[in-house]
Amino acid sequence: SRGxxxxxxxxxxxxxxxxEETMRFTNDIADxxxxxxxxxxxxxxxxxxxxxxxxTAARNVLLLGRVKMATENVYVQIRRQRGVQPKEILxxxxxxKKIKTYILDLTDIIEESEKQQEERAKANMGVFERLVN
Numbered sequence: 807s808r809g810x811x812x813x814x815x816x817x818x819x820x821x822x823x824x825x826e827e828t829m830r831f832t833n834d835i836a837d838x839x840x841x842x843x844x845x846x847x848x849x850x851x852x853x854x855x856x857x858x859x860x861x862t863a864a865r866n867v868l869l870l871g872r873v874k875m876a877t878e879n880v881y882v883q884i885r886r887q888r889g890v891q892p893k894e895i896l897x898x899x900x901x902x903k904k905i906k907t908y909i910l911d912l913t914d915i916i917e918e919s920e921k922q923q924e925e926r927a928k929a930n931m932g933v934f935e936r937l938v939n
Contacts (some may be wrong), residue, residue, distance in 0.1 A: 877901050884908045 881901040885891065896904070 874898055877905070880905055 877898055878895065878901060881896070881904060884905060895901075
């Protein structure tokens with residue numbers, strides 16, 4: 807009976823240790839599962855951000871292409887209006903400088919024209935006043 811009780815006690819100790827070890831493994835699995843889900847969530851956030859960056863870059867590349875085409879079209883139109891065929895296509899920076907110069911020249915012409923119109927209007931007003939008096 808003593809031997810059976812000792813065996814039974816050893817058996818119960820072994821079952822208890824086995825249960826504790828099973829609980830530890832279950833806790834480890836739960837912890838690892840949580841860490842995996844957390845890592846998956848973080849990875850998904852970074853993938854989403856990367857996709858957003860790629861989409862933004864693609865939109866900006868398309869926009870840049872449109873701006874370059876529009877700049878070249880304006881440059882070619884200005885050259886044609888001045889009666890000069892563009893010999894070679896300049897860089898965008900050079901085209902923009904030429905466009906800016908053209909706009910500044912036109913602005914100067916408009917301002918000078920407006921001054922001349924004002925002077926003519928004043929001169930005409932003086933003539934009109936002399937006729938009335």
